[in-house]
Amino acid sequence: MTPLSHIRNFSIVAHIDHGKSTLADRLIQSTNTVSEREMKEQMLDSMDIERERGITIKAQTVRINYTARNGEDYVLNLIDTPGHVDFAYEVSRSMRAVEGSLLVVDSTQGVEAQTLANVYHAIEADHEIVPVLNKIDLPAADCDRVAEQIEDVIGIDASEAIRVSAKTGVGIEDTLEAIVHRLPAPKGTLDAPLKAMLVDSWYDSYLGVIVLVRIMDGVLKKGDRIRMMQNGSVHHVDRIGVFRPGMVEIDALGPGEIGFLTASIKQVRDTRVGDTITHEKKVCDKALPGFKPSQPVVFCGLFPVDSAEFEDLRDAIEKLALNDASFSFEMETSAALGFGFRCGFLGLLHLEVIRDRIVREYDIDLITTAPSVIYHIHMKDGTMRELHNPADMPDLTHVDHLEEPRIKATILVPDDYLGDVLKLCQDRRGIQQDLTYAGSRAMVVYDLPLNEVVFDFYDRLKSVTKGYASFDYQMIGYRQDNLVKMQILVNDEPVDALSTMVHRDRAETRGRAMVEKLKDLIPRHMFKIPIQAAIGGKVIARETLSAMRKDVTAKCYGGDATRKKKLLEKQKAGKKKMRQFGKVDIPQEAFISALKMDG
Numbered sequence: 397m398t399p400l401s402h403i404r405n406f407s408i409v410a411h412i413d414h415g416k417s418t419l420a421d422r423l424i425q426s427t428n429t430v431s432e433r434e435m436k437e438q439m440l441d442s443m444d445i446e447r448e449r450g451i452t453i454k455a456q457t458v459r460i461n462y463t464a465r466n467g468e469d470y471v472l473n474l475i476d477t478p479g480h481v482d483f484a485y486e487v488s489r490s491m492r493a494v495e496g497s498l499l500v501v502d503s504t505q506g507v508e509a510q511t512l513a514n515v516y517h518a519i520e521a522d523h524e525i526v527p528v529l530n531k532i533d534l535p536a537a538d539c540d541r542v543a544e545q546i547e548d549v550i551g552i553d554a555s556e557a558i559r560v561s562a563k564t565g566v567g568i569e570d571t572l573e574a575i576v577h578r579l580p581a582p583k584g585t586l587d588a589p590l591k592a593m594l595v596d597s598w599y600d601s602y603l604g605v606i607v608l609v610r611i612m613d614g615v616l617k618k619g620d621r622i623r624m625m626q627n628g629s630v631h632h633v634d635r636i637g638v639f640r641p642g643m644v645e646i647d648a649l650g651p652g653e654i655g656f657l658t659a660s661i662k663q664v665r666d667t668r669v670g671d672t673i674t675h676e677k678k679v680c681d682k683a684l685p686g687f688k689p690s691q692p693v694v695f696c697g698l699f700p701v702d703s704a705e706f707e708d709l710r711d712a713i714e715k716l717a718l719n720d721a722s723f724s725f726e727m728e729t730s731a732a733l734g735f736g737f738r739c740g741f742l743g744l745l746h747l748e749v750i751r752d753r754i755v756r757e758y759d760i761d762l763i764t765t766a767p768s769v770i771y772h773i774h775m776k777d778g779t780m781r782e783l784h785n786p787a788d789m790p791d792l793t794h795v796d797h798l799e800e801p802r803i804k805a806t807i808l809v810p811d812d813y814l815g816d817v818l819k820l821c822q823d824r825r826g827i828q829q830d831l832t833y834a835g836s837r838a839m840v841v842y843d844l845p846l847n848e849v850v851f852d853f854y855d856r857l858k859s860v861t862k863g864y865a866s867f868d869y870q871m872i873g874y875r876q877d878n879l880v881k882m883q884i885l886v887n888d889e890p891v892d893a894l895s896t897m898v899h900r901d902r903a904e905t906r907g908r909a910m911v912e913k914l915k916d917l918i919p920r921h922m923f924k925i926p927i928q929a930a931i932g933g934k935v936i937a938r939e940t941l942s943a944m945r946k947d948v949t950a951k952c953y954g955g956d957a958t959r960k961k962k963l964l965e966k967q968k969a970g971k972k973k974m975r976q977f978g979k980v981d982i983p984q985e986a987f988i989s990a991l992k993m994d995g
């Protein structure tokens with residue numbers, strides 16, 4: 397066990413792409429925590445998908461041994477935090493386990509929306525913060541300007557900001573020295589009863605559930621019987637260890653240390669993040685404050701394209717949920733799509749990650765229905781119901797009013813694009829709350845309906861600002877509005893998977909856009925197909941897809957039967973990617989594309 401005075405626990409906060417992972421890799425590499433040969437690029441982003449998308453999702457930890465310039469040996473524990481808005485809650489959680497943060501800002505870019513959001517989590521967690529200006533090897537680096545911006549916008553002293561190139565290695569040793577000398581040592585009592593914070597947990601197919609812990613007081617040893625204070629469950633600890641960054645077993649963890657335990661726990665759901673772990677017999681006096689579990693905010697239906705794959709899909713979803721307590725699911729049946737699952741996610745990125753993993757790792761073709769938020773339906777009898785799926789909207793005669801979730805969105809954008817951003821927010825029913833300037837960049841704060849943001853707001857924002865805007869949001873509560881359910885009818889049959897909740901004033905425009913899109917997306921059939929948008933029984937937009945006989949074999953002359961057969965088979969395979977609604981085939985991409993808004 398390391399004495400408290402020689403431990404430093406920290407996290408790195410940054411906007412996406414400002415170099416957090418590269419810096420973490422450098423710190424690990426320069427302290428020989430892993431050999432060059434073992435060093436993979438972006439070591440901390442372990443999942444394939446993370447590496448591919450270049451984003452960090454699950455918090456990871458690494459223990460670094462560092463001999464400082466004063467000759468003393470220190471243990472530095474880095475908890476890596478996710479960078480994307482969807483996972484903001486996990487960021488604030490893992491910050492509670494450490495005492496300090498490195499605030500990494502790209503010196504060619506400056507402070508961005510997620511720099512702000514993440515640094516606020518660090519400030520809330522009472523962290524000592526060391527500003528690090530990264531990418532100083534680039535000609536566009538402007539350290540003085542960015543340091544000034546950190547002081548103006550965030551309000552922390554940046555006069556001693558460390559100038560670093562995580563790429564070339566310049567400033568890495570200064571960073572390590574700053575961790576040792578500028579961040580505080582953890583506090584804790586060695587001979588007190590065990591009090592440990594459950595920081596995170598995930599499922600490993602060999603070891604079962606792995607629990608990341610931060611010891612506050614006392615000592616955790618292999619073979620101990622521990623108690624989870626929230627539900628009182630008792631477990632036998634069969635392994636204790638640290639991440640270097642691979643798992644290395646050790647015998648005990650003392651106060652201030654961060655490591656993992658395994659205790660034959662079957663499911664991630666049996667471990668509540670934020671829970672206090674103590675000994676079965678010698679219980680600590682008071683539990684730690686604990687965290688709220690993160691709640692899914694976006695829901696959508698996942699259906700197999702081929703209904704024979706339903707059981708495979710169930711299997712895939714159950715396995716993914718084992719490792720991700722914030723992902724929820726229940727079985728759903730849709731008149732149009734058959735059996736599938738209604739799934740809840742922390743945000744759109746979370747949805748995309750899970751969907752991609754099902755498609756890629758389990759090889760199941762999926763139909764994803766329109767993402768929806770949770771509406772509150774206030775019934776005439778005074779009760780309130782949650783609506784997770786527009787298809788379940790009750791009969792309007794019993795409904796008094798509807799409420800929708802709203803967010804506070806903070807957007808940082810260069811002046812030149814401000815007009816476009818304001819228009820986009822206005823188009824999405826936003827209410828402007830604030831507009832301030834920091835140099836040539838504007839910071840706008842909008843109150844927006846989450847419903848208008850979940851689908852493609854982030855993509856639109858990126859495209860209207862050519863990628864220069866940064867965005868962050870937090871939920872602020874529910875507000876009543878004039879919301880209605882819009883149905884889409886294809887060949888006079890309602891397609892429940894295309895039902896959406898819309899604001900009454902936007903219904904015509906949205907309905908028109910959807911039927912026009914569907915007209916392009918649905919292939920012609922041998923009969924005329926009306927495509928309609930309707931509210932209640934009233935049609936508000938209509939298009940007609942004219943008939944055509946599509947005989948793919950017509951081009952083949954006479955006798956070549958094998959070629960004809962091949963073509964027909966190809967057509968059949970193409971059909972597998974479609975879904976039949978009544979007599980009409982709808983291609984799977986139509987379900988998502990039809991809902992994309994252009995404004």
Ligand SMILES: Nc1nc2c(ncn2[C@@H]2O[C@H](COP(=O)(O)OP(=O)(O)OP(=O)(O)O)[C@@H](O)[C@H]2O)c(=O)[nH]1
Nearest residue numbers: 413414415416417418450451452479531561562563
């Ligand atoms: N020139 C230069 N490029 C850098 C430096 N540090 C990081 N980069 C590059 O910047 C890009 C983003 O770096 P990452 O470390 O992936 O950024 P991140 O903040 O971890 O991003 P997320 O994992 O998505 O949150 C990569 O292409 C890096 O190679 C640097 O000091 N100089």
